[in-house]
Amino acid sequence: MPEQKQVRVRFAPSPTGSFHIGNARTALFNYLFARHEDGTFVLRIEDTDAERSSGEFEAEILAGLTWLGLHWDEGPDSGGPYAPYRQSERRTSYEEYARRLLAKGQAYFCYCTEEELEAQKQDLASRGESPRYSGRCRNLTEAERAKFQREGRSAVLRFQVPEREVSFKDLIRGKISFDMALVGDFSIAKVALNRPTALQSGGQATRATESLEFSPLYNFSVVVDDFEMRISHVIRGEDHISNTPKQLLLQEALGFSCPEYAHLPLILGPDRSKLSSRHGATSLKAYREDGFLAGAMLNILAFLGWNPGGTREMLSLEELIKEFSLARVHKAGAVFNANRLEWLNAQYLRALAPEALLECAVPFLVSAGLLQPADGGYRIVKTGEQMSDSYLQAVLRLEQGRMKKLSEIAALTEFFFVDVPDYDANLLPWKGRGKEDTREALEAVGAVIEAVPAEDFTVGRLSEGLLAVAAERGDRGIVLWPLRVALTGREASPDPIEIAAILGKDKTAKRLQAAITKLRD
């Protein structure tokens, strides 16, 4: 039996913006594949672009992955056998390989300016040809090079692309081939020339004092790192398909083994173009802050371009790992379905235990200005009243099945966090009933409330009396509707009896009295 190659995959985001859900999906698929194959999941930060990369975005990526439960085996924080895992810390490696390519004549310095490059491309395009680099600096003489350097032109290292076909077998799409004659020499590193003593010593610069500083560019750093980190499978977005032949060529030139490739379908916006900020929220963080649960995010993401077959709809991370296979990944892009996410989230929200619901919902009540932390618990901002966890849990449980996301909880429960709700007296009467009837009904309700002891102010006891009062009047609405309004100040709410039971005798009586007073005016 030949030894099975160990599976090592990487998720390699660049921290140049908020952690995008498309990237989160790529991370998920890498993670699922790694775990399913008993392999290793590596997190590598591609921050070669110092201008645009930031530690803040990197932190956001780590936080996002952690939130989703996608734990990496090797990464910038935890280290690993192939550390460091941040490209900005791996410069010596890139430089070594860049010099190797230079020595073999497979890379060269290009001094073309942006304008020149643009002109070359325009020229090719006008002739209907593929817009690629012309190869103008391929055969520069030493003298020409020196001249450009003296002019202070900045240089870039280009890879000399052989004019032939390159193909690879994509694990999702099958064979894909490219005619590299149409591609042109692509850049692999920016090169800065350091001449620390040149100007100071009266122009007497010598070669010995000069040094070249290479900053690697994407296609090059990826190839070097995937090789050095022993990556076996590269699973990434479809937008990288055209980078693959370039990377293959680089691997060949450097004598590296090639990983397997799998290109994932893109996540699309409603207009079927690549999901981007113009389609709305795209950062994982934004969804988290809007009150979506990790389980719901995991499911919506997993089912975008993949499914376990059959009619199963919601899977845990463990089940996803068990079921995952690249063979079941689609080729076509998938439109992000926000409605479905909300439905999924509602399902997960309902499944939450009271303690868990409390834990994740309270921050939303706090940020809405309804509650504030106090004495190890929470206090109602408007009334100053201290709230017990069990009271809060009861409040939350009441609305648990009514919200699609946690950010809705404040608006839904607001009436619990005021002294007496504010509303128009005209809201109190039930369909076609007058104020008199309504007041009479509420007074009857008041009598029931009065009769139920505070210690036993339960839904059971309340229903008994209240429903009897309603039955006498032949229509539950005439009693329950004004009671709802008195208690909540609104026309849509959970069962007023349940609300009363949570509020307790005193508050219920107070709100009822306020309603009766309103009806007298």
Place this chain on the structure above:
RNA sequence: GGCCCCAUCGUCUAGAGGCCCAGGACACGAGCUUUUCAAGCUCGGUACAUGGGUUCGAAUCCCAUUGGGGCCGCCA
């Protein structure tokens, strides 16, 4: 424009030549339940892009067309 990729309900999808005049879910519509709102239950409409092949038989295989998308940076 060049190259590459893709194609089942509005959307996510099941479907690996007969089980499919195409199934599930979200959304939508109607009804039931009902004190309101949700939820729940029942029912409903809507899809194999088109045209050619291959085959006894095609949503499934092949080709073309059409349509959509991605990439063409000294970004990743």
